[in-house]
Amino acid sequence: MIEVRNISKSFNGLTVLDNISATFESGKTNLIIGQSGSGKTVLMKSIIGIHKVDSGTIMYGDENFTDMSESEVTRLRQKVGMLFQGSALFDSMTVEENVRFPLEMFSDAPKSYWQERVKFCLNRVGLSHAARLYPSEISGGMQKRAAIARAIVLEPTYLFCDEPNSGLDPKTSLTIDQLIQEITRENNITTLINTHDMNSVMGIGDKIIFIHQGHKSWEGSKDTIFDSDNEDLNNLVFASALFKDVKKLHARH
Amino acid sequence: MNLFAHIGRYAMLMTQVFRTPQRWRILGRQYIKEMEKQGLESILITIIISVFIGSAITMQMVLNTENPLLPKYCTGLVTRETILLEFSSTILCLILAGKVGSNIASEIGTMRITEQIDALQIMGINAPNYLILPKILGFVTITPVLVIFSMFFGLLGGYIISWTGVMPPSQYIMGIQYAFVPYYITYSIIKSLFFAFIIASVASYYGYYAYGGALEVGKASTNAVVNSSIIILLFNVLLTDILLI
Numbered sequence: 001m002i003e004v005r006n007i008s009k010s011f012n013g014l015t016v017l018d019n020i021s022a023t024f025e026s027g028k029t030n031l032i033i034g035q036s037g038s039g040k041t042v043l044m045k046s047i048i049g050i051h052k053v054d055s056g057t058i059m060y061g062d063e064n065f066t067d068m069s070e071s072e073v074t075r076l077r078q079k080v081g082m083l084f085q086g087s088a089l090f091d092s093m094t095v096e097e098n099v100r101f102p103l104e105m106f107s108d109a110p111k112s113y114w115q116e117r118v119k120f121c122l123n124r125v126g127l128s129h130a131a132r133l134y135p136s137e138i139s140g141g142m143q144k145r146a147a148i149a150r151a152i153v154l155e156p157t158y159l160f161c162d163e164p165n166s167g168l169d170p171k172t173s174l175t176i177d178q179l180i181q182e183i184t185r186e187n188n189i190t191t192l193i194n195t196h197d198m199n200s201v202m203g204i205g206d207k208i209i210f211i212h213q214g215h216k217s218w219e220g221s222k223d224t225i226f227d228s229d230n231e232d233l234n235n236l237v238f239a240s241a242l243f244k245d246v247k248k249l250h251a252r253h
Numbered sequence: 254m255n256l257f258a259h260i261g262r263y264a265m266l267m268t269q270v271f272r273t274p275q276r277w278r279i280l281g282r283q284y285i286k287e288m289e290k291q292g293l294e295s296i297l298i299t300i301i302i303s304v305f306i307g308s309a310i311t312m313q314m315v316l317n318t319e320n321p322l323l324p325k326y327c328t329g330l331v332t333r334e335t336i337l338l339e340f341s342s343t344i345l346c347l348i349l350a351g352k353v354g355s356n357i358a359s360e361i362g363t364m365r366i367t368e369q370i371d372a373l374q375i376m377g378i379n380a381p382n383y384l385i386l387p388k389i390l391g392f393v394t395i396t397p398v399l400v401i402f403s404m405f406f407g408l409l410g411g412y413i414i415s416w417t418g419v420m421p422p423s424q425y426i427m428g429i430q431y432a433f434v435p436y437y438i439t440y441s442i443i444k445s446l447f448f449a450f451i452i453a454s455v456a457s458y459y460g461y462y463a464y465g466g467a468l469e470v471g472k473a474s475t476n477a478v479v480n481s482s483i484i485i486l487l488f489n490v491l492l493t494d495i496l497l498i
C-alpha cells in the first residue's frame with residue numbers, strides 16, 4: 001500500500017501538484033486519470049522520488065519515503081518496478097539483456113536462477129520468441145511487454161505504469177491492461193497506472209483518482225464513475241463520442 | 254542559467270559520477286566498451302588528419318625557413334615541435350571534442366528524453382556513475398594512445414611530402430631527430446589527459462540535463478562541442494604556463 005498526504009510540487013514557480021492526498025491499495029490496479037498536462041506523470045514521478053516534492057509525506061507501507069536516507073531509497077527502489085510511457089528500454093541491449101539487467105545489478109542469486117527468472121518473465125509476457133531482438137526491431141506493443149518483463153523481474157511490491165497504452169491500438173491496449181491486472185493480482189502488487197484511456201478506466205479501474213489541473217478532484221472506482229456529478233470528470237469521461245449518451249442511458253436504469 | 258549555476262550543477266553531477274560503482278564487473282564491461290567506441294573508432298580519423306596536417310605543416314615550414322643561413326634540416330625540427338607541442342594534443346583534442354563530445358552528449362541526451370535515465374534511477378542505480386564514469390575513464394585512457402598515433406603519423410606525413418621534392422628526405426629525418434626533448438611528449442600527454450576529461454565530462458553534463466525532445470538533444474550536443482572546445486583552449490594556455498614556462 002502507498003499513501004500520499006498533502007503533497008505539492010512546483011517547477012520554477014509553476015504549481016503542478018497542489019496538496020494531493022490519496023491511498024493506493026495492494027493487489028489492485030489503482031488508476032490516476034486526467035487530461036494531458038494535468039500532472040499525472042509528475043505525481044507518479046514524485047511518489048517514486050524522481051521529482052522531489054516541495055511538501056507532504058509519502059508512505060510505502062509503514063515506511064516514510066520522504067525522510068529516507070539515500071541508501072534506504074536505493075533499497076526500496078529494488079522493490080519498485082516501473083513501466084514508462086515510451087517503454088524506456090535500453091536500446092543498446094537486446095530484450096533479454098534488458099530483462100536481465102536489474103538482476104545483474106542487484107541480485108546475489110546464482111546465474112542459473114537469473115536464467116530461469118528471465119525465461120519465466122519473458123514467457124509470462126509472451127515474448128520468448130523475441131529474446132534476442134533489439135528494442136528497435138520490435139513493435140510498440142512488444143516493447144511495452146518487454147518493459148513489463150523488466151519491471152517485474154525483481155518481483156516488485158510496487159508497480160508504476162505511466163500511460164501503458166499510449167501509442168498502441170485498442171486491441172493491444174486491452175492485452176497490456178489485462179496483463180498488468182493479472183500480474184498485479186497474482187503477486188499482490190500495489191500498482192499505480194496513469195491513463196486517459198476510457199477503455200482502461202472501464203476495464204481495470206479497481207480504484208480511480210481523478211486529477212484536474214494539479215488537484216485531486218474525484219476518487220472512486222469504475223463502478224461509481226458514472227454516478228459522479230463532477231463536471232470536469234464528466235467532461236473527460238464523456239469526451240469521446242462513443243460515451244456521450246452512456247450517462248443518460250445509465251441514469252435511466 | 255548563468256555560468257556559476259552551470260559550474261555548480263556540473264560539480265554536483267561529478268560528485269555523483271565519482272562514487273564506488275555498485276557492480277565492479279559491470280563497470281569493467283562498460284569501460285572496455287567505451288574504449289572501443291570512443292577510441293578505436295577515432296583511430297582512423299586521427300591517422301588521416303595527422304598525415305595531412307603533418308605534410309601541410311612541413312610545406313609551410315619549408316617556406317618559413319627559406320634562408321641560406323638556416324640549415325635545411327631546420328624545417329624538420331620546426332615541424333616536429335609544432336606537431337609534438339600543439340597539434341597532436343590540442344588540435345587533435347578539439348577535433349575529438351567534435352566527434353566524441355557530440356556522440357556522448359547525444360547518446361546520454363537521448364537516454365534522458367526517452368526516460369532511460371529515469372528507468373535506471375527507478376531501479377536504484379546511480380545513473381551518473383553507471384553511465385558517465387566508464388565514458389570518462391575510457392576516453393581518458395585511450396586519448397594518450399591517440400596522441401601518440403597522431404605524433405607518429407603527423408611526422409610520417411611530413412616525411413612523405415618531403416619525397417615529392419619540397420626538401421631532401423634525409424634532411425627531414427635529421428631535423429626531426431635534432432635537439433629532441435622527450436619532455437615535450439610527456440607535456441602533450443599530460444595536456445591530453447585533461448582535455449579528454451573535459452570532453453567526456455562536459456559532453457555528459459549537457460546530455461544528462463537535456464530536457465524536452467529531439468531538438469534539445471541536438472542543442473545539448475552543440476553546447477557540448479562548443480563549450481568543451483572553449484574550456485580546452487583555456488586549459489591549453491593554463492597548462493602550458495604551468496608545464497612549460
Ligand SMILES: Nc1ncnc2c1ncn2[C@@H]1O[C@H](COP(=O)(O)OP(=O)(O)O)[C@@H](O)[C@H]1O
Binds near residue numbers: 016041042
Ligand atoms: N521537469 C519538468 N520541468 C518543468 N516543468 C515540468 C517538468 N515535468 C513536467 N512539467 C510540467 O508539469 C505539467 C504536468 O505535466 P505531466 O505530469 O507530464 O502531465 P501528464 O498529466 O500529461 O502526465 C506540465 O505543464 C509540464 O509542462
Ligand SMILES: [Mg+2]
Binds near residue numbers: 040042085162163194
Ligand atoms: Mg504523462
